[in-house]
Amino acid sequence: MAKLQVVAHDTEAELREKLRHAHDEAFKNRVKAMLLALKGSKRFEICEKLSVDEKSVSTWVRRYNEQGTAGLISNKGGRPEGNPKWDAKPFEKLTKEIDKGGYWSVPAMQEWLAKNCNVDIPEQTVWYRMDQLGYSYKSARPHPIQGNKDRQEAFKNGASLRSWSR
Numbered sequence: 726m727a728k729l730q731v732v733a734h735d736t737e738a739e740l741r742e743k744l745r746h747a748h749d750e751a752f753k754n755r756v757k758a759m760l761l762a763l764k765g766s767k768r769f770e771i772c773e774k775l776s777v778d779e780k781s782v783s784t785w786v787r788r789y790n791e792q793g794t795a796g797l798i799s800n801k802g803g804r805p806e807g808n809p810k811w812d813a814k815p816f817e818k819l820t821k822e823i824d825k826g827g828y829w830s831v832p833a834m835q836e837w838l839a840k841n842c843n844v845d846i847p848e849q850t851v852w853y854r855m856d857q858l859g860y861s862y863k864s865a866r867p868h869p870i871q872g873n874k875d876r877q878e879a880f881k882n883g884a885s886l887r888s889w890s891r
Contacts, residue, residue, distance in 0.1 A: 735794060737872055752797055814842075820860070831848050
């Protein structure tokens with residue numbers, strides 16, 4: 726197996742210094758892999774020493790060659806920073822409007838917010854904020870689309886809960 730081709734972005738001493746100051750264990754493992762690769766270790770040797778997969782070592786070397794140690798930093802994952810923090814004022818106005826009465830669905834609330842406050846707030850956010858403000862969702866009683874009127878009337882008049890038919 727051929728020796729790994731590693732671009733020397735950092736000296737061995739600089740990598741050791743970064744290793745000493747690092748707090749993220751995954752980053753430390755990747756820096757150790759780069760130190761071993763710079764010393765001439767083969768891919769399978771690095772894998773055995775660090776107990777990682779060969780594909781991981783190849784990926785780390787490629788990222789290090791392209792970006793230096795910045796390419797070895799762990800991706801923290803999760804939602805990106807900067808998600809909108811919605812102002813409370815539109816929701817305060819909406820609650821005053823809801824308290825006047827009437828039926829308010831979440832899409833109706835979104836429409837009202839867009840029309841009166843010029844904000845386009847996602848459905849889930851409207852639902853969540855209204856729940857935080859102490860409002861609860863009330864759904865309408867379902868109605869059968871193709872109900873059998875005779876059976877409904879029989880049930881209302883005390884007929885058996887189950888009916889048999891051929």
